[in-house]
Amino acid sequence: MSGGGHLPQAAFANTCVEIAGTPDTYHWKSDAGNDLLLGYCPNCGSPIYKITSKLPVMLFVAVGLLNDHALFQSPHQAFAEGCQVWDAQGK
Numbered sequence: 001m002s003g004g005g006h007l008p009q010a011a012f013a014n015t016c017v018e019i020a021g022t023p024d025t026y027h028w029k030s031d032a033g034n035d036l037l038l039g040y041c042p043n044c045g046s047p048i049y050k051i052t053s054k055l056p057v058m059l060f061v062a063v064g065l066l067n068d069h070a071l072f073q074s075p076h077q078a079f080a081e082g083c084q085v086w087d088a089q090g091k
């Protein structure tokens with residue numbers, strides 16, 4: 001996905017995550033050639049999770065969906081060097 005702001009995600013082993021309902025999905029290839037799949041709400045379009053062929057055992061959940069946001073701390077920012085000026089995090 002490009003052209004949007006950052007999407008905070010928490011990584012979980014995919015065996016530890018259960019998804020209720022049937023999200024819509026969008027597939028694309030990353031610049032590095034990895035397959036990506038985004039699961040999103042079919043009603044409002046909100047991102048729910050992402051899967052990448054680079055780390056197929058992990059599922060990346062949109063942090064906005066967590067019941068307790070205080071549990072999340074961002075130890076790593078991917079692609080921060082390429083972010084838009086209006087989306088710079090901690091700079």
Ligand SMILES: [Zn+2]
Pocket residue numbers: 041042043044045046
């Ligand atoms: Zn929704």
